[in-house]
Amino acid sequence: MLDRTSVEGVSNLGDQLQNCIASPETALCIPPECYTSDAILSEEIQQIFRRKWIGIGPAGRFKKAGDYEALEIGGVPIIVLRDKAGKLRAYANTCRHRGARLLDGEGNCSGIRCPFHSWAYKLDGTLAGVPGIEEMPDFDRAQYGLIEFQAAEVASLAFVCLDKNAPAVEAQLGEFAKLHRPWPMETLVPLRRRTFEVNCNWKAFIDVFNEYYHLPYVHPDSINAVYDPPKPSDKVTGEFASQYGETAGTGGLLEDQQEHALPNMAGLDPAVANGVRYTWIFPNMTFAAGSDALWIYESNPICANRSRITQTACFERQTVARENFEEAVEQYYIRLDAAIAEDIPALENQQLGLNSPFAEQGRFSPNMEANVAAFANWYARTMLGN
Numbered sequence: 001m002l003d004r005t006s007v008e009g010v011s012n013l014g015d016q017l018q019n020c021i022a023s024p025e026t027a028l029c030i031p032p033e034c035y036t037s038d039a040i041l042s043e044e045i046q047q048i049f050r051r052k053w054i055g056i057g058p059a060g061r062f063k064k065a066g067d068y069e070a071l072e073i074g075g076v077p078i079i080v081l082r083d084k085a086g087k088l089r090a091y092a093n094t095c096r097h098r099g100a101r102l103l104d105g106e107g108n109c110s111g112i113r114c115p116f117h118s119w120a121y122k123l124d125g126t127l128a129g130v131p132g133i134e135e136m137p138d139f140d141r142a143q144y145g146l147i148e149f150q151a152a153e154v155a156s157l158a159f160v161c162l163d164k165n166a167p168a169v170e171a172q173l174g175e176f177a178k179l180h181r182p183w184p185m186e187t188l189v190p191l192r193r194r195t196f197e198v199n200c201n202w203k204a205f206i207d208v209f210n211e212y213y214h215l216p217y218v219h220p221d222s223i224n225a226v227y228d229p230p231k232p233s234d235k236v237t238g239e240f241a242s243q244y245g246e247t248a249g250t251g252g253l254l255e256d257q258q259e260h261a262l263p264n265m266a267g268l269d270p271a272v273a274n275g276v277r278y279t280w281i282f283p284n285m286t287f288a289a290g291s292d293a294l295w296i297y298e299s300n301p302i303c304a305n306r307s308r309i310t311q312t313a314c315f316e317r318q319t320v321a322r323e324n325f326e327e328a329v330e331q332y333y334i335r336l337d338a339a340i341a342e343d344i345p346a347l348e349n350q351q352l353g354l355n356s357p358f359a360e361q362g363r364f365s366p367n368m369e370a371n372v373a374a375f376a377n378w379y380a381r382t383m384l385g386n
């Protein structure tokens with residue numbers, strides 16, 4: 001829990017966070033120091049990244065046994081892979097011999113072999129081979145398997161939790177799966193996945209993705225005209241926020257490229273065929289679920305002022321199989337990149353202002369920033385241990 005006096009150089013942080021715990025009409029924004037202080041980032045790592053279930057993008061990229069990715073959660077190197085029984089597993093990316101990192105990047109493997117002294121592990125984490133084991137008396141291999149974390153799949157999204165005692169992912173996500181049943185989450189195919197870095201706090205990146213307020217000012221000629229004002233945000237149980245809004249055409253394309261629209265996803269509920277649902281799974285994964293595409297962002301802190309962002313674009317299986325898909329999908333990537341290219345200068349500019357010692361908490365536009373206000377409320381309660 002965040003002690004009111006525990007973070008060096010930040011006064012009244014507890015009182016400031018209390019101001020976030022209110023309805024979007026009256027709440028104040030997250031304190032500026034929470035976007036700029038590395039001491040507060042250390043608290044976030046303890047209170048949030050090492051305790052909560054963390055979304056790590058689409059589970060569909062771990063398709064076959066042995067498909068793996070090395071990633072970091074709150075600075076902890078981990079390996080996520082699919083084992084031979086089809087189960088998603090997460091391990092510390094740290095050898096049980098003398099601690100070397102075992103895997104880098106992504107790929108497929110039949111087992112894991114440490115690059116340092118060649119200790120070998122099976123996909124289920126058990127230690128299978130140790131060079132020179134015959135010279136090591138009483139060596140019990142069962143004691144030296146990989147350190148395992150909880151991993152889970154919900155609505156075809158992958159989650160990992162570093163806290164062995166945390167409740168099941170369903171307890172954290174509440175009504176998340178139910179609210180997204182109108183989209184055929186199970187048949188979405190993750191396609192382009194790319195990573196880039198932005199000079200902004202990890203929270204700021206997801207803030208801007210989730211709010212409509214900036215659209216006319218930051219995206220006046222690219223996507224603003226596509227989006228109608230959003231519906232009131234959904235009142236949900238679970239640690240996420242979500243808001244649906246109608247669109248003129250598809251939210252997945254620039255306003256002047258709408259003729260390239262792909263058909264609606266097979267299995268899409270017609271009730272959501274003319275809009276986009278923006279969902280933020282707390283703390284650091286968010287996505288937009290459109291009628292034809294779903295695009296996901298994960299935001300991870302490098303330091304308080306810099307973040308690593310991973311974007312994945314997903315399309316429904318039958319859409320991907322279409323003859324003109326390769327050509328049409330390029331227009332979707334162009335739209336995603338164009339919006340990000342407009343958001344990044346706005347975010348980096350915001351970060352410069354937030355770093356002022358005179359920055360103070362502002363107010364929300366209640367409906368246009370509903371998801372941002374919901375996150376601020378959750379963040380403040382989580383950091384205060386409420």
Ligand code: FES
Pocket residue numbers: 095096097098099100114115116117118119
């Ligand atoms: S550190 Fe991995 S085998 Fe030595």
Ligand SMILES: [Fe+2]
Pocket residue numbers: 208209214218219339343
């Ligand atoms: Fe934006």
